[in-house]
Structure formats: C-alpha cells, structure tokens
Amino acid sequence: MTSKILLDCDPGLDDALALLLAHGDPAIDLVGVTTVGGNVTLANTTKNALELREYLGFTGVPVAAGASGPLVRDAKNAAQVHGETGLGDVVLPPATLPLSDIHAVDFIIDTIRAAPGTIDLVATGPLTNIALALQRDPGIASLVKSFVIMGGSFTRGNTTPAAEFNIYADPDAAAVVFDAGWQVVMVGLDLTLQAIAHQSVLERMSALGTLGSEFVVPLSTFWTDPNDPGWQGQAVHDVCAVAYVARPDLFTSRVARVDVETTGTFTDGMTVVDFASPAPNALVPVALNVDGFWDYVEGVYALAAATHPHA
Numbered sequence: 001m002t003s004k005i006l007l008d009c010d011p012g013l014d015d016a017l018a019l020l021l022a023h024g025d026p027a028i029d030l031v032g033v034t035t036v037g038g039n040v041t042l043a044n045t046t047k048n049a050l051e052l053r054e055y056l057g058f059t060g061v062p063v064a065a066g067a068s069g070p071l072v073r074d075a076k077n078a079a080q081v082h083g084e085t086g087l088g089d090v091v092l093p094p095a096t097l098p099l100s101d102i103h104a105v106d107f108i109i110d111t112i113r114a115a116p117g118t119i120d121l122v123a124t125g126p127l128t129n130i131a132l133a134l135q136r137d138p139g140i141a142s143l144v145k146s147f148v149i150m151g152g153s154f155t156r157g158n159t160t161p162a163a164e165f166n167i168y169a170d171p172d173a174a175a176v177v178f179d180a181g182w183q184v185v186m187v188g189l190d191l192t193l194q195a196i197a198h199q200s201v202l203e204r205m206s207a208l209g210t211l212g213s214e215f216v217v218p219l220s221t222f223w224t225d226p227n228d229p230g231w232q233g234q235a236v237h238d239v240c241a242v243a244y245v246a247r248p249d250l251f252t253s254r255v256a257r258v259d260v261e262t263t264g265t266f267t268d269g270m271t272v273v274d275f276a277s278p279a280p281n282a283l284v285p286v287a288l289n290v291d292g293f294w295d296y297v298e299g300v301y302a303l304a305a306a307t308h309p310h311a
Helices: 013-024 040-056 103-113 126-137 136-140 163-167 171-178 199-206 210-221 237-246 291-307
Strands: 003-009 028-035 061-066 120-121 146-150 182-189 249-262 269-275 282-286
Touching: 003 013, 003 237, 013 028, 013 040, 013 210, 013 237, 013 291, 028 040, 028 103, 028 237, 040 061, 061 103, 061 282, 103 120, 103 136, 120 126, 120 237, 126 171, 146 237, 163 171, 163 249, 171 249, 182 199, 182 237, 182 249, 199 210, 199 291, 210 291, 237 282, 237 291
Parallel strands: 003 028, 003 120, 028 061, 120 146, 146 182, 182 282
Antiparallel strands: 249 269, 249 282
C-alpha cells in the first residue's frame, strides 16, 4: 500500500537524506514539501528544498515556504552542525522551477482536507508550521492518517542537556502539537542515535555511484562531534521519521504521555515522557532494527541512484 507523505522540513543534512528516501521509495507518494526555518534560515531551507527537488528528480511535487521563526521566541539555528547553507559542502545546481505561491500552513491544511484519512504528515524540523496549521484549523488533527515527527527524547537532549534541537527551537509550537488530540509518533534522539552512518554504511553508500559519492556520503559525514571521544559517525535522524511511515516493522515502540516544558530554567524544550501515563498522546519508538533499517535505506537509495537525473 502506498503512503502519501507530506513532509514539513528544514533542509538540513539529514532532511535532504530523508527527502531522498521519500522520493526514492516506490511505496511512498511524496505529495508535498513544506519548509520552515530551523537548521538554517527559512531562505536557505527553502532554497535547498527547491534545489533538492530538481537534483533528485521529484519535479512534480509542490514546495511551499512557511514560518521563518518560532511562534513567540527569537529564532535559533543549527548552522554549526549543517553548515551555513544547510547542506554542508554539497553544492547543488540552482533551481529553475518556482516555489508554490501558497503559504506552507495553507498548503498543509488544504492537502489534508482534500484527502482525509490518507495523508501521513511527517515533520523533521521545528513544529511551527504544524502548530500554526492546528491553530487555524484544529480539525486537521482528526483527518491525517498518521503524524510522525523527528524530535524530542526521553533521556537527554543534544542542544541542551534536556532538549533536542527541533523541540528547543520552538517549544511553544511543540506544546500546541502534542496537545492537539491526535497521536504523535515521536521519533526522538534515543531512537535516531541508533541509526549511525558508520564506516561500513558509508562504504555501501559509496558504491551507489554519483548519488552515493557526491550526495549521500558528503551529507552523512559533514559533521563530527569534537566533544565525543567515542565518535562513530553521524546519525541520520530525519531519515528515521520517513522510514517509520514506510517500515514501522523496523521499530519497537511504546505508548506514552509527552508534555513539552516551556518555562524551565534548565529544561526549556524538554519532552517529558511518561510511559506509565493513563492518558497517552504519543507513540515513542525506542528500538531500531539497525541492520534491517540500513538494508531498507540502501535499497531505496540504490533504486534512486539507478534513475538519478545527474548520474
């Protein structure tokens, strides 16, 4: 069965790899891409999405730009991880196809309402666009097929000791999203840090020709953590969120109650996860079939490489 994915993202090294997975999997119908300021500025995340659309070949998919910053706070970014442009050292040909003339929030609402019960909404950046869509039209929460995010954690953060970047960048939006009355599949750090592009993975990706050597591998190796003496490789966080929609069998998940801290001096942006709550609002993947995950991802990337327009 084909999954219709609407991907709200902030490309971004791993967002780019997630877009490749969403485009390359024949069991996924990528129905739209919306952008948000996050990893880098909205101007750069949107530029990247437009260039990725043509470079990867999903030219019939609309791209709509959304919120440039959080609901009520100053904008934060992660350019120190993703590079100034967001794509590390990868430089793509300039885009020639236009940006959609509809705002991302309207695009999200219209797409969900046009096909109720069929859209798998996936968010791999700050949740500002999703919160704005819910504030404008709360009914969309009952009309999606599923809602999956890459964000949060149930142990430690990566931007502060308590908070993961996508939630920390706009915790007020995240609070709106988790309180919207739907089930949020929270693919957080505890899961995504199991999806490491270590050396054997990189060797497999390098064998995929131009797409592997000039796109997948550079995006998967741009950042290293100077504070981690046991560094084994970059995690492909956002790829996990798309993979969850297509291959939930690769994930072991637990129901939970997730609340977002918006006022804590040391815990602002923390996702407080209660696996024993009698009122769950989330499904939290906690374990990944790592070998199966990489077999799936490599298989999809190989299909994409075989038809890549720039091969």
